[in-house]
Amino acid sequence: xxxxxxxxxxxxxxxxxxxxxxxxxxxxxxxxxxxxxxxxxxxxxxxxxxxxxxxxxxxxxxxxxxxxxxxxxxxxxxxxxxxxxxxxxxxxxxxxxxxxxxxxxxxxxxxxxxxxxxxxxxxxxxxxxxxxxxxxxxxxxxxxxxxxxxxxxxxxxxxxxxxxxxxxxxxxxxxxxxxxxxxxxxxxxxxxxxxxxxxxxxxxxxxxxxxxxxxxxxxxxxxxxxxxxxxxxxxxxxx
Amino acid sequence: xxxxxxxxxxxxxxxxxxxxxxxxxxxxxxxxxxxxxxxxxxxxxxxxxxxxxxxxxxxxxxxxxxxxxxxxxxxxxxxxxxxxxxxxxxxxxxxxxxxxxxxxxxxxxxxxxxxxxxxxxxxxxxxxxxxxxxxxxxxxxxxxxxxxxxxxxxxxxxxxxxxxxxxxxxxxxxxxxxxxxxxxxxxxxxxxxxxxxxxxxxxxxxxxxxxxxxxxxxxxxxxxxxxxxxxxxxxxxxxxxxxxxxxxxxxxx
Numbered sequence: 321x322x323x324x325x326x327x328x329x330x331x332x333x334x335x336x337x338x339x340x341x342x343x344x345x346x347x348x349x350x351x352x353x354x355x356x357x358x359x360x361x362x363x364x365x366x367x368x369x370x371x372x373x374x375x376x377x378x379x380x381x382x383x384x385x386x387x388x389x390x391x392x393x394x395x396x397x398x399x400x401x402x403x404x405x406x407x408x409x410x411x412x413x414x415x416x417x418x419x420x421x422x423x424x425x426x427x428x429x430x431x432x433x434x435x436x437x438x439x440x441x442x443x444x445x446x447x448x449x450x451x452x453x454x455x456x457x458x459x460x461x462x463x464x465x466x467x468x469x470x471x472x473x474x475x476x477x478x479x480x481x482x483x484x485x486x487x488x489x490x491x492x493x494x495x496x497x498x499x500x501x502x503x504x505x506x507x508x509x510x511x512x513x514x515x516x517x518x519x520x521x522x523x524x525x526x527x528x529x530x531x532x533x534x535x536x537x538x539x540x541x542x543x544x545x546x547x548x549x550x551x552x553x554x555x556x557x558x559x
Numbered sequence: 560x561x562x563x564x565x566x567x568x569x570x571x572x573x574x575x576x577x578x579x580x581x582x583x584x585x586x587x588x589x590x591x592x593x594x595x596x597x598x599x600x601x602x603x604x605x606x607x608x609x610x611x612x613x614x615x616x617x618x619x620x621x622x623x624x625x626x627x628x629x630x631x632x633x634x635x636x637x638x639x640x641x642x643x644x645x646x647x648x649x650x651x652x653x654x655x656x657x658x659x660x661x662x663x664x665x666x667x668x669x670x671x672x673x674x675x676x677x678x679x680x681x682x683x684x685x686x687x688x689x690x691x692x693x694x695x696x697x698x699x700x701x702x703x704x705x706x707x708x709x710x711x712x713x714x715x716x717x718x719x720x721x722x723x724x725x726x727x728x729x730x731x732x733x734x735x736x737x738x739x740x741x742x743x744x745x746x747x748x749x750x751x752x753x754x755x756x757x758x759x760x761x762x763x764x765x766x767x768x769x770x771x772x773x774x775x776x777x778x779x780x781x782x783x784x785x786x787x788x789x790x791x792x793x794x795x796x797x798x799x800x801x802x803x804x805x806x807x808x809x810x811x812x
Binding site for chain 2 (some may be wrong): 366369371374443444445447448449482483485486488491492493497498501504505506507508509510511512513514516517522548550
C-alpha cells in the first residue's frame, strides 16, 4: 500500500471511537495505535528544536515514558540524532551501538529493559518538528514492513500536529500541544536563572543544569524546580 | 499638534504592530477603518470581506455603523462595493444624488444616513480580491489622488495581514509557526528566569514587567524576551522600582 494511503488509514483509525477514550488526546491515541501497528514495546513522540529536545508530546506507559524523559534531560539519544540528521536512526542492538555514542542514555535504556530503539523524523520539508521513537525489549532489526509502517506513523503524527496547530491562534501553540511545553516551563526559567548565577550563556547554563541532573541521577525537571524555588544555586565554579 | 505626515507614519506603525502582536483580524480591520476615517476627509468607513460564498460582509466600521447594516448588506445586490468586487477596480467620487438610477436602493439608504458621496477601494491579497473598503462623506466630495493612494496603501497593509492569517493553513507555514511558538515560549521563560535572578522575584512575578515593557516600547513580548536573553536590553530597564508605576493600559503613540 502506498504510504499516503496508509497515513490516511492511520488517521481514520485515530479518529474512530473504537480506539476509545474521547478524553485521550490525539497524541496519546497515536502512540497507542502506533505500538500495536508496528508491534513494538513502547512508542514516544517528542518535540525537537534546533536546540535539542523540546518536551514529550506523548508516550506509552513504562520504559517509553522513562526514556523520553532521559533523552530530554540529557539532550542526547537516538531521537536527537534523528532530528539533527533528518533521517531515521536504527539501533537494533543498543548495547552495541549506543554505548560509545551516548553512554548515559544507553545505560538508562538497558536498565529500563529496552534493547532496541528506532527513531523516525517528523518533518515538513526542511522544518523539523519532532521524532517518533520506537522502543523494543528484544534486540533485533525492524522488518521492512515495520519500517514502512513506522514511516507512515511518523507521517500521521506530523499530520496530527499540524491539524491540532491549525486551530491555534497565531503565535500560540494549540492547547493540547502547549501542555507538553508548559511542563518544561521551569526548566527554561531555571536555565535563565543559572545563566545569571554563573555568568554564562543560556546554552551553557542549560548544559550545567543537565550535567547536575545526570550527576545526581535526577530528571532535569526536578533539578530545575529546586533552582526556581531557590533550594539550589550555582556559582561561577559550576560553569 | 503632530503633522499629518507624522500621524500617517504613526498609523502605519500601529497597523503593522497589529500584524505581529497577538494578531486578530477583526481588530486589524477595525484599526484600518479608524485610520481611514482619521486620515481621509470622510465621515464613515466600512470594511467588507468576501465570505466563502463570495458575498461581501461588513466586518468593521467607523463610527460603528452596525445599526446601518442595510447600507452594506444590500451591496450584495448593488452599490460601489459590488462594483469593486466585480471589477477589482476602485470606484471613486460617486455623488450619491447622481447615482440614483444606477443604484436606486443603495442611494436611498445612503441618503437616509445623510451621506452625499461615496468611494470604494479594493482589498487585494496579491492578485486575489478579498474585500473592499467603503468610504462615505456627508458632503459632495472628490478625493485627491494623494488621498486615494493613501487609502489604498492602508488597505494593502490590511490585506497583507489577512494574507498572513490565511496562509496558516499551509502545512509548511503551520510547521514554522509551531516551531516559532515553541521557541518563543521557551525564550520568554528564560527571560523570566534571568529577571528573577536579577531581582530576587519568583520567575512568574517578573512576567508583568516584561509585558509592560513590551507595551510601553511598542514591541512584541517575544522580541523583548529575546533582547533580554541576548543581553541587548538591560534587566534594570525592564524591572523598574514598582510594577504599579507602569500602566500597561497606557494608550500608544
